[in-house]
Amino acid sequence: MNNSSISRDLVLLGGGHAHVEVLRRMGMQPPIPGVRLTLISRELHTPYSGMLPGLIAGHYTFDEAHIDLGPLAHFANARLFHDEVTGLDLERQRVLCRNRPPVAFDVLSIDTGSTPTITAPGAATHAVPIKPVSTFNQRWEELRQRVLERRGKVRIGVVGGGAGGVEMLMAVRHRLRQDGAAAGQPTTQFHFVLLCASDDLLPQSNARVRALYQDVLRNAAVEVKTRCHVSAVELGRVHTQAGEAIDLDEILWATHAAAPAWPRAAGLTTDDEGFIRVSDCLQSISHARVFAAGDVANVTGYPRPKSGVFAVRQGPPLTENLRRVLRGAPLAPFKPQRQFLSLITTGDRHAVAARGEWACAGDWVWRWKDGIDRRFMRRYTDLAMPAMATTAGTEPAVAMRCGGCGSKLGAELLREALAGLQQGARAEIVIGLETPDDAALVRLPPGMLAVQTVDAFRSFIDDPWLFGRITAAHCLSDIFAMGATAQTALAIAHVPLADPRKMRDDFVQMMSGALEVLAAEGVTLVGGHSAEGAELSLGFAINGYVAEHAALRKRGAQPTHTLILTKPLGSGVLLAGAMRGQTKSRWLEAAYACMSQSNGPASRCLREHDAAAMTDVTGFGLLGHLLEMLSDDGPRVALDLEQIPMLDGAVELATLGIRSSLYPDNAHALTRAMSAGQSSPRLELSCDPQTAGGLLAALPRARADACLEALHALGFRHAAVIGEFIEAAPGARIVVQSA
Ligand SMILES: Cc1cc2nc3c(=O)[nH]c(=O)nc-3n(C[C@H](O)[C@H](O)[C@H](O)COP(=O)(O)OP(=O)(O)OC[C@H]3O[C@@H](n4cnc5c(N)ncnc54)[C@H](O)[C@@H]3O)c2cc1C
Known part of the structure; x- marks a missing residue:
């Protein structure tokens, strides 16, 4: 539009x-x-x-x-x-x-x-509701796991004798018996009980349906209890209004909707x-x-x-x-x-x-x-993805404005976006947004060097809040790759011309997402520039500091070092697949979560474990950035392709031949630097351009296990050792060990 x-x-x-x-x-x-x-x-x-x-x-x-x-x-x-x-x-x-x-x-x-109607005391804690249906599959998989881990007879009760209850009982029974048979267990291991509050099951169906389904339950040896109103639930047992206590190992709650x-x-x-x-x-x-x-x-x-x-x-x-x-x-x-x-x-x-x-x-x-x-x-x-529809020929609802007015948008909207958000107040800020002036004034801690970087994006997703989060995480990353502390940020934002209320909403969503990520790293926004633009875009200049001796450069790895990657690869190919409608939403969801994760905690952890060299993986892909860590006469890297963590769906999409538009440039630049091997989806993904990718670090082999354990505990659960630095030798700088 x-x-x-x-x-x-x-x-x-x-x-x-x-x-x-x-x-x-x-x-x-x-x-x-x-x-x-x-x-x-x-x-x-x-x-x-x-x-x-x-x-x-x-x-x-x-x-x-x-x-x-x-x-x-x-x-x-x-x-x-x-x-x-x-x-x-x-x-x-x-x-x-x-x-x-x-x-x-x-x-x-x-x-x-x-949602489920859970009125009986204890049911919310000890029963598994089948509503909301949108999340039942997850609860079912957990229940299934529990049941399969049990030894001996398992009694499973379904509370609710409507269509949802009886169907669910028979479906669960079928699946568990299949699972049991596959594990060599007797089919009699599971006993099912249907508890209906009404006089009969399927009260909303006709008498013939009820009779047919009663036959089904009888043949399946399901114990049907009618006029059985469950009044309380405790661990492993339900109590009925009539005073009966019924022992059940698992209880599914399938009563009417609330x-x-x-x-x-x-x-x-x-x-x-x-x-x-x-x-x-x-x-x-x-x-x-x-x-x-x-x-x-x-x-x-x-x-x-x-x-x-x-x-x-x-x-x-x-x-x-x-x-x-x-x-x-x-x-x-x-x-x-x-x-x-x-x-x-x-x-x-x-x-x-x-x-x-x-x-x-x-x-x-x-x-x-x-x-x-x-x-x-x-x-x-089977959706035929059409070219994006346009409103060509329709009258714009908002009059065009001259370019010079565009810059006026920023100050007011920036203030509004900031108003509801907690900004970390850093003592070093002499003049920031609180006391606006022509520029911000910020003190560096004594003896520290300033570290400065800038990056910006056109919006590549249609959710401005999420776009703001990912952009902030990406822009912070260069500071963390230097082993530095991030201190302040300056924003540059463009919002497409629209009804002023819509522009404000987009801007507030985008800046709120970004400021949450900046605030979590203790970074204060001290200024910026925002204007009307052709499309939504956002960037940050990030300022930080580091002691001169503590700055981590890209080069510095030794043959005694191991190579660690903190985040999985594949964001480029997943976004490219999304443009074609081929990326599953759950894959994208996991990718977005990774992309909005700040590299700050990983950087501090790697430093604590004596990282000697570090960089972040972004537009040139893993291999492009790895190459920057290697000099002509320094150590080489033996890279283990199988150990490289990949985002869910990345290998599937690469196998289908989906590539990000930057991929050919990345792949071409690398061919001379690598030991030629057979092409494979994993190798291709090593050239996949990343947005807000992970850190790539060299650290002593003896520290690798402890470092990985700490990274996993910090939420970088995909972090892995993906290769080893080896003695300098003629030939390729990156030797691929398995492809
Ligand atoms: C075991 C079982 C079997 C069934 N079998 C049948 C059947 O064979 N035939 C039949 O016609 N009906 C059946 N039903 C009933 C049917 O599932 C529901 O009537 C139907 O799903 C209702 O559809 P809906 O569009 O109202 O909402 P739903 O399909 O439940 O979708 C709700 C959507 O809203 C989202 N959502 C929920 N809360 C929020 C929130 N707060 N914020 C943002 N998003 C939210 C969810 O993520 C989901 O996308 C069955 C129900 C069960 C439990």
Whole structure:
């Protein structure tokens, strides 16, 4: 989108079943002039509810059963903010998030699902809830691990006899029996108990479905306890209202859905249970700018079960009404269907089908369901990534301004961004932002040399807060590579011309992210320059100090030294893959976490362990920067490719032939400096340009183990010895040991 036309923000909260359809449709339809789309989601992969039991049972892989929100948001030309919503400021039209500053909205749509109803004392501690579904897979893997580590008979109870409860019980049973059989254990090792508060299981289904499923449970030797209301839970036991105590080693909690607390706390009108009350246009009945769909919404006049089917069906009318409200057009009501096809799986490849009073069961029902589900998933995975849509031909919402006015943006916005943030007050700062002047005045500690560096980036991700964090970590890195202490920073920032409120929001997000990272290193921002620019960009001049004898240079390694790398490689290839929609969001998430990690603690640790030479791995890639550590007549490096830590997904993408645009230059410059070997994805990744990469250090072999242990404890869990310095010899400066 042409930034100068941005005047309104449509913010989607949660990547639930309705919003994935909104994103898909937004990507397929012409953009709405002047509107910027942002998705905020706590998880980056949405489990498709229809395939969740199949995932648990082992019929599907994680990727087959999850919709990756990253490529979908890219397809929709939406910004994706990975964060948890904690509340809403409806008066100021802001979404409150766990990690970042509030996000402004003009129109808001909420599809954040439901949470478990845990009323029984002890259940929150001793039971495993199946809701929220978006995080159940992780809880299940932990439960599975615990169960498989047990010896002897294991009793597993599922509390809740609705469709979710019985499906989950049978899926868990199927998977554990498979696991047990693979480990040579008897299939009778697991005993399952279903605890239903109602008179019968599946109370919302017809009598034929209940009879069919009762047969399934009977054949599986599942103990079914009806009218069994669990009133308390303790470790290894549940207590019922009737006074019975039932021993269970694991307890799964599958009772009906509850609402999150924050919509009601924010002032949205909700039903008695806290679900957002919306009209038949999916618009909040109390706040016209707010829409809601899926489990979190209650459509007035059309009570429906909390089910993925209804959330999915609400996707098209929700998209239509969001577009209408943004165009100022009247909203279009929709009527949710009353009857729907329900396909309830039984663990193995068998399922029960129901619609109205009709029901049947069979393996063919499972195959039918499998076909429907896979077709559904293909809608969100087989995305033809179009060229970015433009708003060419539309009138800019903001009048063009002359270039000279641009610089006025900075001072006010910088103050606003700083206002809510804790800046480390350093005694050495004589004049900083507190007492602004033409320039900052900073004292150096006695006997210290000034260390100065500068770096800047165009935004390479669509989340300004995260971009700020990564940029700050990258810019600090040169100071730490010198073994120096970072002291102050000067910012240079460009924000694309847009509605002034949007410019302020972007600037505040970006600077807040950056200042958090700077503040954690005790670095104070003492000034800067910010202006309008063609695109969002940020850079910092960082000033630090070091005693002359303590400065760590790139060269200085001896043949008695070992080579340590503190962070994994692959950020270049992952970002290149993301541009093509081929990088999984969980890979990117891990890469971003690495990139925003400051190298400060690693630098101090390496120094304490007698590092003799150090540099940081950035644009030239590992091998380019390693080459800078080696002189013509000094030691060589024997590099062990297999030991080089790689970010998740980097090898997969390199194997697919994905390269960053800087890769060819890096690879070409290196060919003469290396022992020629067979090309391999790992070797290629050693030329991958890094953003905010790790430190590369030479230190005495005897200190390596202790140093690695300390680095891991500091959170550099990928840090590894990747090679050894060896005696000078004619020929290649880098000898690759394994490829
Ligand atoms: C075991 C089981 C099996 C089921 N099987 C079926 C079935 O076969 N068919 C069916 O129709 N239904 C089924 N359901 C019900 C179905 O899972 C839910 O009704 C459905 O997931 C609701 O979709 P939703 O769009 O409301 O929210 P969800 O799919 O739960 O998505 C919520 C989204 O919001 C995000 N989010 C949540 N809170 C926050 C926050 N505070 N901040 C930011 N993001 C947030 C999450 O990360 C996620 O992206 C099943 C449920 C269970 C538990």
